Amino acid sequence: MAQIISNFTQLQIFKNLWFNSYSTIPKLSEELSIDRSNISRNLRRLLKHHLIKTGTEKEKTEKVGRKASIIQINEDKGYFIGVTITENSSTAFLTNFRLKIIQENVVEENITVDNLANILIKTIRPFQSYFEKVICMAIAFPGEVDIEGKTPFFSKPLGLNESKKLNRIFQGKFQFPVYLENDANAGAMYHFFLNRNDHPSNLVYSLLAIHFNSDKIMGYLGNGIIINKQLYEGSNLFAGVSGEMFKILSASNKIYDLDSLKKQLKKITSIENELNNFINESSNVISNIINLYDPSVYILGGYIEIFPEKIQKKLIEEVKEKIVNFQARKHEIYVDKSLMRSAALGSCFSLINKFFNNLDVANKYLSKVV
Amino acid sequence: MAQIISNFTQLQIFKNLWFNSYSTIPKLSEELSIDRSNISRNLRRLLKHHLIKTGTEKEKTEKVGRKASIIQINEDKGYFIGVTITENSSTAFLTNFRLKIIQENVVEENITVDNLANILIKTIRPFQSYFEKVICMAIAFPGEVDIEGKTPFFSKPLGLNESKKLNRIFQGKFQFPVYLENDANAGAMYHFFLNRNDHPSNLVYSLLAIHFNSDKIMGYLGNGIIINKQLYEGSNLFAGVSGEMFKILSASNKIYDLDSLKKQLKKITSIENELNNFINESSNVISNIINLYDPSVYILGGYIEIFPEKIQKKLIEEVKEKIVNFQARKHEIYVDKSLMRSAALGSCFSLINKFFNNLDVANKYLSKVV
Structure with missing residues (x-):
């Protein structure tokens, strides 16, 4: 070539x-x-x-x-598709070459490793008139991914484990290359690059994900970490794993998916009652991450945005109270209002970052549209 | 000069x-x-x-x-003193220029910011015939230290807080320069340099410290972190802070200091009883650190060595059980048998590391003995 x-x-x-x-x-x-x-x-x-x-x-x-x-x-020379997969939804963006959003589509459905490819196809179908000029589909994936962004080798949320060897899960399904990045890493990349004039040295982005159990609704965090302006993935690509889950609400027959949870959360007016446990437990996990990593920027993203603003504020306040030597630190802590957009676009930023640092990678992707 | x-x-x-x-x-x-x-x-x-x-x-x-x-x-051209301070003891080593230990002294006494200088003087007194040729005293300090190793600006264990402005706590007390490094960072530096042929990229060293309350004996961890072969100190020098304390034992009138705790621990034969809570809580904290940092080497040091071997083993086992995707990781996890030696010598390694990377620093210290 x-x-x-x-x-x-x-x-x-x-x-x-x-x-x-x-x-x-x-x-x-x-x-x-x-x-x-x-x-x-x-x-x-x-x-x-x-x-x-x-x-x-x-x-x-x-x-x-x-x-x-x-x-x-030439912004229209080629297009990207950026996707975030969670256990409850698939969110896709069609962007131009400079990652400006052209179209968006969300599919809210429970996703496992078995229906993943079909749900992806359904999510990006509205963009199909662009497929010929799509350079790559970058997926923010809820699990660990190899360093080349080719193989998902773990995803507890989607029920994918090593032994299943589903290396080639996307093969032959799409007419453009598929690139994978861990979802929280993708979110961290997005926020790192967003502030283009002043990339923070140390940044942590947490993606709040939701798991529907038969008896309760649980939350958990995936964490993307930037250290010294580089993505930090750890020695086994597991950096940022937070083992702890926390209860959001007890389940009732009314709350079984994202949509019903959103409706229930809208009804909650009193912070002191139903969500106190969530605020307490999740603030423990978050403050612990900040205590251990001491980043200059911490962003809480993902489904935090479906919670009432009052709850978001209270949570951040409790986090701050649990940070050791809070007053002596200089840092920003904030909630990401963009839901899954950060991670979806962040997976494209992750790809673009590899692209600009390696001539072979750049040529490989460009060959699709040049 | x-x-x-x-x-x-x-x-x-x-x-x-x-x-x-x-x-x-x-x-x-x-x-x-x-x-x-x-x-x-x-x-x-x-x-x-x-x-x-x-x-x-x-x-x-x-x-x-x-x-x-x-x-x-010329190993005898000059000498170093390496010290570790905890709230219960001061451990000092006299070393030759290549950090080979010549003499050692331990003082077990409760230490606060008020008696710190005097206890230090007492600890290093046995080395006084060498004082003239001491290049520097490096102290592994239980608290945060500025980046030049000059000013302790925080130490909860010793009761030193910012407002006290005890910047010049050591000034005029010693006839050689004093260099400070956070104790856990010092331990991490020691283990990083120890394996000279193969410095691990990502390493975490935890220093188990002990706090005697009126009603219980508590443990807590300071964590020193190496990322990409560099000490990672965070954006505000607070990286590795672990906010959580855990109960070791309920206090009785028999256990009020390190010596009585050691005696009590020697008597404990059944793991299942007295120390179960300690094993459970401390393994939560440790596994969380490993989950978040995913280091290739994790070392538990400090006072862990005063616990019976059986307890140490059981603790490491519980840590491993709590690590997410344990089987898929390549890493070493072990207990440091050297008590405070790692941190004391590690503070010298930290100094030597600065020395070898900066001509001015090297000349400043050498001028003491050349």
Whole structure:
């Protein structure tokens, strides 16, 4: 296969343009410390493949007083699909090349390893007119995934365990490559990259997931960890596993899925009663994570957003009370309002991150649309 | 002040000799990728200051068939004192330049911020004939310490809190510099460096400390964390804080200090009874740390060694049972038999590590003995 991006300079330029909304030759030259003629030469290759485009607008450069052509990513050159799978729902986004959302679809159904592929197909069906130009489907997966993002090798929520050897669960089902990232890692990547001017050194993102038992509704956290601006996955890819589950509510015949839980939560007005146990137990787990990791940014995401705002606030307050030396710390703690969007888009960020750090990976994915 | 070590090459050579027991010019040249004449030139400066010595033994070099002079650190050029402070004891080691132990002294007394300096003086008194040649006293401190190892700014166990501003607690008390490292970090550094041929990427060392209450004896863990072969201290130096305490035994009038606790523990023969609660609660805390950090090496140290072997074993077994996906992980979990030695020597390793990475730090400390 011929190389589409033929050297690391081209990849650097492409990355710079991806993260900034636009640039110019002088700007690229300055930011990448590469001389202008070298930038120009390498831009030609990216232009040839229509990966970038030159704008009609001009930007006045400070140094020479001339106007320089604006250069941008060709955002419609290819598309991504980002998905989050939980045991209760599948949420998919169709995005353009720069991960701007074009379409969204949610399927709320109980998911296991057996119906997973079919539910995925159902979730992304509304995007099918784009399938030909989809570069990759990135899935935020509720379980451990190998380092290449190819094989899910564990998922307690979906009932997938090592012995089943379901390595090739997605094979032959889709006309584009499938990339997997652990769901909490994906959420952490999203929040890490979101603040583009100031990526926090140490960040923890927790994804609150929900498990419906016959007698009670349980919550548990998956945790994605960034340390020194890098995803930290541990020595066995298990970093961030939080073994503890906590009761959200006792089940009744009225609450058996996400939709009925949402309705029940809307009715709850008094914090002191039904959800006190949830707040107490989940704040123990969360404060423990913050105590042990001491991140500069902690984000609680996932299904926390279906709880009333009052409960969210009370939970964060209790977390803060349980943090050792709270007053002496500088950090942000907040609730992610985006439900499963962070993880779904985060899985795309995880892929893009690998893409921009490896010429072979970049060329492999681009070959789908160039 | 004139530079003792005048460039980074000299520091590299010094570091290489420190970590290996001896070397030769050809070996140094190969390992550091520096040509032999450059090695020779820089060795001269280290020889001049008697920081290194050439041995009488010769080593046959493979390449040229000649014998090469052996070069070693001058181990008696200077000495270190490494100390661990807990709320119940002060343990000090006098070591030579390569951290080989020469003398040891333990003082078992309840320690607070008020008697700390005096107890330290008492603990190191047996070493006083060496004081003139002591390069530094490194203290494994039960609390948070600033990044330069100068100021303790927190110690719940010793009753030191920020508002007291006891920055200069050691000033003027000793005729050599004092360096501080958090005790658990020190222990982690010790175990990281101990395995010199294969430093584990991710390691957690927990130091079990003991707190005597009027009605019960409590245990708690300080945790030192190595991630990607670097000490991980978090965004506010609080990484590894484990907020939870656990009951070891109910107090009686017979158990009020370390010595009486040791005697009581020796009498315990049945695991099922008195220490069940301790095993259960402490294994929760430990397994949670392993679940969240997923290290390749986990070491439980500190006062765990005063418990009967049977209890230690049972505790490790319970920890393993509580680790998520235990069978799928590759890692070592073990008990550190050295009591406070790891932390005391580890504080010296922490200092040496700073020393070898910074010319100014190296020269500052060497000026004491050169």
